[in-house]
Amino acid sequence: MEEGGSRLFRATCITATLYAALFLAHIVAAAKDSDAAFRTIVVLITILTFSVGVCIRFIGRIKNSDVKLRANIIGLRFALPLSVGLSWAYAEQSFNIMLTLLFLGVTVAVHFGDRTLLRRGMAWKMG
Secondary structure, three states: OOHHHHHHHHHHHHHHHHHHHHHHHHHHHHHOOOHHHHHHHHHHHHHHHHOHHHHHHHHOOOOOHHHHHHHHHHHHHHHHHHHHHHHHHHOOOOOOHHHHHHHHHHHHHHHHHHHHHHHHHHHHHHO
16 A cells, blocks of 8 residues: 555544544543533534544644545545434434534535635645
8 A cells, every 4th residue: 555545544544543543532521521621522523523634644743645635535525424313412312404414515615615715725735
């Protein structure tokens, strides 16, 4: 596997592990009635859910423009189902179509905004 690909794979695995650890921590915080810890962890989970691609790129310290775009695509593929699950959790374990669409919209907007910035950076380097 090329250097960029191995960095991308490692960063994706680290990001997934971080998400799983935060998810487990929020369960523990809820079980211990630690409201401040629970709320802090939920904020971190929310940020990570909406920006998986960006997090993969930063965790992997990815420099190559093509690999950055791949990180964005992979991140979006993970983030979409995670945002549906997050909306279910925010709706108190029920399905709310408006909240789900909002969360999907935020996820797509963050990833497409990031992709636009990446492409502008690539064009600036070329031009």
